[in-house]
Amino acid sequence: MRLEKCWFCSSTIYPGHGIQFVRNDAKIFRFCRSKCHKNFKMKRNPRKVKWTKAYRRLHGKDMTQDSTFELERKRNRPERYDRNVAENTLKAIKKIDKIRVAREARHHSMRMKGKKAIEQQAAAKELEQSIHLVKAPAALQEDPSLTLPKIRVTVSRSQTEDAWKNNDNAGNPLTWWHRKLNSTLSYASLCN
Amino acid sequence: MVQYNFKKITVVPSGKDFIDIILSRTQRQTPTVVHKGYAISRLRKFYMRKVKFTQQNFHEKLTAIIDEFPRLDDIHPFYGDLLHVLYNKDHYKLALGQINTARNIIGKIAKDYVKLLKYGDSLYRCKCLKVAALGRMCTVIKRIGPSLAYLEQIRQHMARLPSIDPNTRTILICGYPNVGKSSFINKITRADVDVQPYAFTTKSLFVGHTDYKYLRYQVIDTPGILDRPFEDRNIIEMCSITALAHIRAAVLFFLDISGSCGYSIAQQAALFHSIKALFMNKPLIIVCNKIDLQPLEGLSDDDIKLVMEMKAEASQTVIAQGDEPNDESVFLTMSALTDDGVIAVKNAACERLLNQRVEMKMKSKKINDCLNRFHVAIPKPRDTRERPPCIPQAVLEARAKANVEKEKRKLEKDLENENGGAGVYSANLRKHYILANDEWKEDIMPEILDGHNVYDFVDPDILQRLEELEGEEEGFQLEAEAEEKYFEIDGKELTPEELEALAEIRKKKSLLIQEHRMKKSTAESRPVLPRKFDKDRKFTSERMGRQLSALGLDPTAATNRARCRSVSRRGQKRERSLAREGEDGDAMDIDGEQSSKKLRTRSRSRSKSRSKSQPPGEVTPGEGFRNSSQKLKALKIAKKSVKIRNKTARRGEADRVIPNLKPKHLFSGKRSIGKTSRR
Secondary structure (H helix, E strand, O other): OOOEEOOOOOOEEOOOOOEEEEOOOOOEEEEOOHHHHHHHHOOOOHHHOOOOHHHHHHOOOOOOOOHHHHHOOOOOOOOOOOHHHHHHHHHHHHHHHHHHHHHHHHHHHHHOOOHHHHHHHHHHHHHHHHHHHOOOHHHHHHOOOOOOOOOOOOOOHHHHHHHHHHEOOOOOEOOHHHHHHHHHHHHHHHHO | OOOOOHHHOOOOOOHHHHHHHHHHHHHHHOOOOOOOOOOHHHHHHHHHHHHHHHHHHHHHHHHHHHHHOOOOOOOOHHHHHHHHHHHOHHHHHHHHHHHHHHHHHHHHHHHHHHHHHOOOOOHHHHHHHHHHHHHHHHHHHHHOHHHHHHHHHHHHHHHOOOOOOOOOOEEEEEEOOOOOHHHHHHHHOOOOOOOOOOOOOOOOOEEEEEEEOOEEEEEEEOOOOOOOOHHHOOHHHHHHHHHHHHOOOEEEEEEEOOOOOOOOHHHHHHHHHHHHHHHOOOOEEEEEEOOOOOOHHHOOHHHHHHHHHHHHHHHHHHHHHOOOOOOOOOEEEOEOOOOEOHHHHHHHHHHHHHHHHHHHHHHOOHHHHHHOOOOOOOOOOOOOOOOOOOOOHHHHHHHHHHHHHHHHOOOHHHHHHHOOOOOOOOOOHHHHOOOOOHHHHHOOOOOEEOOEEHHHOOOOOHHHHHHHHHHHHHHHHHHHHHHHHHOOOOOOOOOHHHHHHHHHHHHHHHHHHHHHHHHHHHOOOOOOOOOOOOOOOOOOHHHHHHHHHHHOOOOHHHHHHHHHHOHHHOOOOOOOOHHHOOOOOOOOOOOOOOOOHHHHHOOOOOOOOOOOOOOOOOOOOOOOOOOHHHHHHHHHHHHHHHHHHHHOOOOOOOOOOOOOOOOHHHHOOOOOOOOOOOO
């Protein structure tokens, strides 16, 4: 029993899955699912189909050459069984896996290295160019920083005068009979 | 060959069938269409053709019959006699002769009528001639009908005759009825002859085949023969007599010494003596059957004497041949029931026959042809020393040891049998593995681990390689960390307020794009109204004020101006307000017409507490009416147009409109129960 690789997307094919196609020149094509099989029948080139491993490797999105890959090679000569070797192999597989995953992560981060700088530059440029959408040129002249303008609200005097009437000293709004009391008091003061 | 295979004779049709066949063939295979307007020669030719065609067909078929039936004189006398016995030679010949005459008569008829047809002068006369000719031919055939039937019967019977080759090695079995001849042949061959307690169970000859010394022998079973004068014999007995007479075979004369056949030994002996003439030149064996019922020793003296006489006779034939008078090859006992001595009898008979035939061949002239072609080369001995094959001692010892071992060794097969047999026990194939450590023989190694094939990783020095790898990896990690430190600060980060502004910008941009997309899609079908005819009252001065203040400008001036210049305020005086001092107050136009009471009283402010319903004639700017009277008129016309239709309850535009004639949900799907004749 062997785990094979899908010819189209390069994912592993577990036993019981997929289709094998044997061409007249005896070349075997294995597919992991009907999606890959149908793409193959449509004569699509996996190197041009974005989600396949072939594309990703070709365009440098995934790691191509690495010593971890050399450790996993199809060997055609059968080896005589040796318990120690088997044990070591099994342990080694796990470690190699870990290392490979770490390396792939590093490759990815290397790939994404300059992204932050570019994004920041782009953001700064956009801000500078489009600030007029949120800030009027007059406001920009007064306050040349590239931030949202401060909203000015004019408050009429009556409003400010009524403020103490409608709110008590602590600034809490008064109930209606408090207000009535205040107004009668003021009326009374005016009369007197 | 006619001799052997009477099965190939074609079926002889009955008289009527014969006529039907020929006439229908004439009908089909000659032209059928003729008119009286044709030229006379053409007419004559037409009918002559029919007559000749019919005659030819009759001739062919009758010739075929005559040729295929065997001529009794030409075939082997055995078959000739057999057929005579069965069918009567004279009768047979007569029938065939009749067929022959019929053939000739038909030929003559045809000739005559063709001659007459040559002078036929009209279609009708020619036709009559043809009819007469055909009719006469058919009568001839009708007359020989009985012969045809007889020949057909003979043919069927002949087809079922056993295929006996008179020239090959044959063993003939004869004797009284019920002595055990058929049982014997059943034993030594694959023939399945009926064996029954009554006499004359076997009514005809049966053939079986048996092998001896790589040669095939025919064994012929005959019906029983009774002791009667020759003339009184019936057909069945005559069959066996014929066989005896003509076939050069070894004869096994069967004796029933127990008498259970119903005939005494005396009678059987008498029969023997009466037909011993037929045993001339044939190897004869006397076989005593049914010794399980009556052993030979237990016979009475008279019987023994008779038997001995027969034996003597048989021996004489042997002597006549020139061979040694071996007792065993002349007189044998057996029991067909218990298989006792059956093979011995067969072997004796075959042996005797073979010897006789070989001798005959040797004596004949033909043998010289064969002998000339043989030469057996025998190397001349150099000297009289003996030279046996030389086997080295070691080999002999090894052989001996191997034999001993073979007997002592326990085989896998024995092991299998011990542990439950073939279906239960499965052999342990790992027993013979050659490994560094024998403890590992029963180890199970996984083939797959974490999505990898383990066999792809197997390597004796995998540990070393793993160490190298880990070393590499550490190196890489250090490098990566070092680089990261250099790479930390960029310095161009935006402050949170700037980020806020950026977010706001992006939001606004996306809003613009969305609006544009909506407008684009409905651009062709949407009417473009100027903003002053804004039914939904979106574009108010408050909104404008809010937007301006969001942009960072002071909205008061703009909102005031907008309010002053709005339609609802036209004709109203400027509002005096403290806040307005110092502002530019525009001179307002007092348009007397517009200051109608309705406009004034109608509130334009969008207060939620007030309803939006309007009196019917009131025209809103976006509708397309010039003034309210026009609108009222339009309404009136509309009502009038539907009045009659509604009153008479007719179907209108809005009635029974099926917007979607075949909605998918009503026309698709299966039902679990019920019919789908309506949906």
